[in-house]
Amino acid sequence: MTSAVAFTDRNAMLQSMRQGEHCQWDIIIVGGGITGAGVLREAVRMGYRALLVEQKDFSWGTSSRSSKMIHGGLRYLGLGDFKLTKESVTERERLVAEAPGLVDRTDFYFGMRKGVFPGRWMFRILLWFYDYFAGIKSSGYSNAQQSRQRFQGLGGDDLKGSCYYTDGITDDSRLVMRVLQEGVAQGGSILNYVKVDQLLVENDQVTGVRLLDQTEEGADLDPIEIRAPVVVNATGAWADKLRNVVNSEVRVRPLRGSHLVLPHERLPVDGVFSFFHPADKRSVFVFPWEGATAIGTTDLDHGHDIDEEASITAEEVDYLLDGVNSQFPEKGISRRDVISTWSGVRPVIGSEKSKDPSKERRDHAVWSDKGLVTVSGGKLTTFRLIALDALAAAASRLPEPRATADDRIFSEPALDPAQLVPGDVAWGRRLLGRYGDAAQVLLADAPEPERHRIAGTDFCLAECRWAIQQEATVHLDDLLLRRTRLGMLLPSGGEQLFADLAPMFRELARWSESQWESEVARYRSILRRFYSLPDDSLDHGNA
Ligand SMILES: Cc1cc2nc3c(=O)[nH]c(=O)nc-3n(C[C@H](O)[C@H](O)[C@H](O)COP(=O)(O)OP(=O)(O)OC[C@H]3O[C@@H](n4cnc5c(N)ncnc54)[C@H](O)[C@@H]3O)c2cc1C
Structure with a gap:
């Protein structure tokens, strides 16, 4: 039988650090979301001694609160961002191929209504490029009757039909756990509920971090200092906080997005249905998730302390209910149907505050300041590429990486x-x-x-x-x-x-x-x- 690799024993590791062991690493990664997990995975593949620390639980930040789509992002194509679209659909195809059961190809339908721009033909041209970049053929058109058969309760006399294509759906939190599991299996170490409360700076260079155990048992214990030639700040929406120790620039614009979860029976969908919200023409998705149906997302400046978990407001609930009822009017979905909600804060690399949040680019950025490599923004979908960019920025401070021919993220299962x-x-x-x-x-x-x-x-x-x-x-x-x-x-x-x-x-x-x-x-x-x-x-x- 296959042996299992357990996550790092946090108490044993912290204990050994207190005794002076495990205090020197090649790379320390701060942040246990998908970005940090990706950096750990790629760093251990390159042969580095890597430690990841997360202040709360793994994936506690944005990476358990996304829309769960492994996608190229048609929006980016619409905005003319061919590079991001191509990279994203290529990564999507890799993930679907490497992790079936975790990342699954799913049908997406976009409802076309009278008078709504872009119309059917413009949309189909976009979808042609979308498929072309991925090297697949998945898109097409369903008329109104076929669309109603596919999505029970889809209504409105103005429905003309829907353009369809495929993208991937995952569970973001489990995606993080699986990437961490692979990192640990190859020799990486990970600690949750351990916060970096200080960067250690010597001769104007970051040489390590100070750790605080965030559990009740650890609350009274002394901080621990550990060192590495490179510290990777993969703290997403928190990235400016840590980076501002060595560079005062403020670049991350935290944007909140919220979702509603309904029982599948109230709105049974087995593919993703998306539409332009009548209030602001943003795309909203109704999608199957873990056997339930989810609706999202909103996109707003967060405006709250990011250390407090994000939560949905009454206005966002109204917006999402109005949206879903505009498409499925006979279902009469109301607050009484909602089983749960989730809200996440997107680390968007901001341009100007006045810009409409939905028009901000979703690319990632990497900044290198005195031994601190900060990586923020981007998407779940492209986490592997984001990790490689961060490690490229760290390369001059690290020994020569180990060469490997295998670039799989996930080890190939022996079982079927x-x-x-x-x-x-x-x-x-x-x-x-x-x-x-x-x-x-x-x-x-x-x-x-x-x-x-x-x-x-x-x-x-x-x-x-x-x-x-x-x-x-x-x-x-x-x-x-x-x-x-x-x-x-x-x-x-x-x-x-x-x-x-x-x-x-x-x-x-x-x-x-x-x-x-x-x-x-x-x-x-x-x-x-x-x-x-x-x-x-x-x-x-x-x-
Ligand atoms: C509503 C919404 C929908 C989205 N939908 C999609 C989608 O469908 N597809 C897609 O590809 N992307 C999507 N995204 C984007 C994607 O979720 C994010 O880009 C990604 O999760 C960011 O991951 P991260 O690891 O950079 O940040 P996070 O997941 O936030 O991880 C950063 C971690 O750093 C930790 N941290 C902070 N400070 C410290 C410290 N001092 N010490 C230790 N740890 C610290 C935090 O606790 C946090 O867990 C969406 C985002 C949102 C908000």
Whole structure:
């Protein structure tokens, strides 16, 4: 049987650092989102001793709160950004090929209505280029009747039809975990709930970082200093904060985007439907996600402290409901249908504050200042290219990289899905996509009743057991909001599972009864404030 690689044991690593071991690295990466994970993956491939630290949980920032699309971004093509589009569709094809079950090709339909620009032919020309850059042929046109057959409840007399094409859908948080898993398997180290509170600067050069353990047990412990010739600042929307120690420029414009999650039955879609919102002509997507239906996104200047988790406002809820009801009027979707919400802050490299947020470019930028390489902006989709750019900027401070012929992000699974889960190939594929060959150990190590889907979801309790044992789960919310998404998919945040989860945490994480209770209180508070409708929301317009 395949062996499994556990995430770094954070307590053991911190302990050894306190004893003076593991204090010298080739690269220290700050930020455990997709950008940091990508840099770790590529750095270890090059043979560097690399450590990644994340102040909260892995993927806690923007990388668990995106629209989950692995896409070229038709918008960028519309804006004439051929380079970004080509790079993105090429990376999309790589991810779809390397990680089936984690990144899946999905049909996208764009609804065409009378009087809406661009019309059918202009759109089809864009799609032709889109396919051409990816080297595939996927686009076409469905008339109104075919579109209504494809999307139940799609309405309006002005519907002419829809242009269709393909892009990819993933779960962003699991994408981060899988990239981290690959990085660790090749010798990288990762620590969550460890914050860089200071850069160490000597002779006007960054020589390392000061770490603070952010867990309750670590709160009273002294900071730890570690060193490396290169520190990579992959902190996304936080990038200016760390960079401003060595360069006072402010470049990141934090833009918030929010989503609503509905039960699949209320708006059953098995492909992505997108449309121009009647209020501002921005594209909004209705898409299948983890067995539910999601609607998003908004795009607004965030204007809040980014250290506080982002959350949806009543106005954003109205905007998204108005949008979906303009396309699916007979469904009458209201606040009462919403199971959960999520909001993320996009690290956009700003041009001018006055510019319409949706017109800002979504490219990434890399800045090199005195040993600190800052990388911010960009997309999930292009994380590998972003990582390579960051490492190119660091190259002069590093030894010669190890040459490798293999440039796969994910190691090729030895198993096939039918071997893993005989009789349920789709589920086997999903598990292999998310865990690689370790999926076999994940299932084998769990008692038989845990190896089945939790009703109404594609997750199983064996994945929860695995996350607690192998994936550095520190809090209950890590498990229910990021390692799995059960808290956002099940009614009442998945409390029905507490009877199974409490003994698991007691046994595997050695939690006492009072620790479990305080974790439940913490989880409920996070869920209510950041993943639910705003408190005043039911009094607001579209109840
Ligand atoms: C609403 C929305 C929709 C999007 N949709 C898509 C999409 O469909 N497809 C796509 O390709 N892209 C999409 N994106 C963009 C994509 O999500 C982001 O570009 C990407 O997630 C950014 O990743 P990151 O690692 O740079 O930042 P993050 O994921 O935010 O990671 C940075 C991490 O750094 C940590 N950190 C900060 N300061 C410190 C410190 N001092 N010490 C330690 N750690 C620290 C933070 O806690 C955070 O976890 C979307 C973005 C948003 C907001």
